[in-house]
Amino acid sequence: MLEAFDLTKRYGPVNALDGFSLQVAAGEIVGLVGHNGAGKTTFVEIVSGLIRPDGGSITIDGKSPAAARGQVGVTPQHLGLYPSITVREHLQLFGRLAGLRKAALASSIDDLAVALRLTEIMDRRTGVLSGGQQRRTQAATALVHRPSLLLLDEPTAGADLETRQAMLDIVKQRAGEGAAVVYTTHYLPELTELQATIAVVRSGRIIARGTYDELLDGLPGEVRVVFADEEDVRISTTEPTATLVELLSKADRAVTAVELRNASLDDLYRSLAVSNAS
Numbered sequence: 477m478l479e480a481f482d483l484t485k486r487y488g489p490v491n492a493l494d495g496f497s498l499q500v501a502a503g504e505i506v507g508l509v510g511h512n513g514a515g516k517t518t519f520v521e522i523v524s525g526l527i528r529p530d531g532g533s534i535t536i537d538g539k540s541p542a543a544a545r546g547q548v549g550v551t552p553q554h555l556g557l558y559p560s561i562t563v564r565e566h567l568q569l570f571g572r573l574a575g576l577r578k579a580a581l582a583s584s585i586d587d588l589a590v591a592l593r594l595t596e597i598m599d600r601r602t603g604v605l606s607g608g609q610q611r612r613t614q615a616a617t618a619l620v621h622r623p624s625l626l627l628l629d630e631p632t633a634g635a636d637l638e639t640r641q642a643m644l645d646i647v648k649q650r651a652g653e654g655a656a657v658v659y660t661t662h663y664l665p666e667l668t669e670l671q672a673t674i675a676v677v678r679s680g681r682i683i684a685r686g687t688y689d690e691l692l693d694g695l696p697g698e699v700r701v702v703f704a705d706e707e708d709v710r711i712s713t714t715e716p717t718a719t720l721v722e723l724l725s726k727a728d729r730a731v732t733a734v735e736l737r738n739a740s741l742d743d744l745y746r747s748l749a750v751s752n753a754s
């Protein structure tokens with residue numbers, strides 16, 4: 477569905493993309509993760525046709541991003557709503573721009589109002605909405621024309637639990653109906669819930685791709701034990717529970733706190749940084 481090969485994009489001295497390749501099939505959710513400045517948004521902007529790459533190739537269903545614009549739904553990282561028009565007017569505008577007929581548009585708006593909990597705020601101007609309500613409205617504008625490719629750039633940034641869950645549910649539903657999804661986030665549990673494959677971006681290219689288990693299995697987590705005399709012991713281990721049990725059985729002083737941490741995204745970045753340097 478989405479095929480990007482060897483994309484490059486420079487901003488002066490910065491290589492925002494440097495040999496970035498990614499393929500996403502229909503019905504697949506790919507989670508793009510990486511540190512700030514890794515190149516995720518630049519990739520999303522290229523796919524959505526907002527900027528052009530300096531090199532490489534990209535097609536959506538065999539077409540250029542400009543030609544495929546009507547098939548793509550985008551939630552940009554920074555909210556881009558018109559403050560003086562209502563939620564309903566936004567959805568009507570985006571739906572009509574994508575060529576939806578009256579009846580199809582009305583039924584799509586009704587569905588989204590329920591799925592994204594917009595019913596109560598449908599006729600309010602977006603300028604007066606809370607951050608989470610604006611996020612849900614923004615997502616609805618990306619979904620209203622039932623795009624076959626969804627580009628969601630940190631769609632849950634700053635969102636509360638209800639907004640986050642509504643967003644995850646509808647992304648899963650659309651992927652289940654066959655949409656290809658690119659989902660950028662700094663929050664790994666969302667990708668586990670979405671059953672996404674994870675693509676790790678570093679310095680403008682994908683350096684690893686796989687399921688959560690494939691990427692994190694075997695990476696060490698951490699055990700932390702704080703003793704009554706305030707000594708704070710931290711051990712990096714692939715077997716946190718067994719290590720904790722052993723530490724406690726050998727402890728010769730009172731323990732005031734214990735903490736178990738499984739491998740996280742940061743551990744993954746660190747391990748990839750080491751393996752890429754060597």
Ligand SMILES: Nc1ncnc2c1ncn2[C@@H]1O[C@H](COP(=O)(O)OP(=O)(O)OP(=O)(O)O)[C@@H](O)[C@H]1O
Binds near residue numbers: 515516517519
């Ligand atoms: N319009 C621009 N002009 C100059 N530099 C830019 C521009 N857009 C992006 N960059 C630079 O390109 C690099 C990649 O930025 P990008 O926004 O794609 O990263 P990101 O992975 O999305 O980061 P974040 O997680 O912070 O959103 C960064 O060094 C950024 O400063």
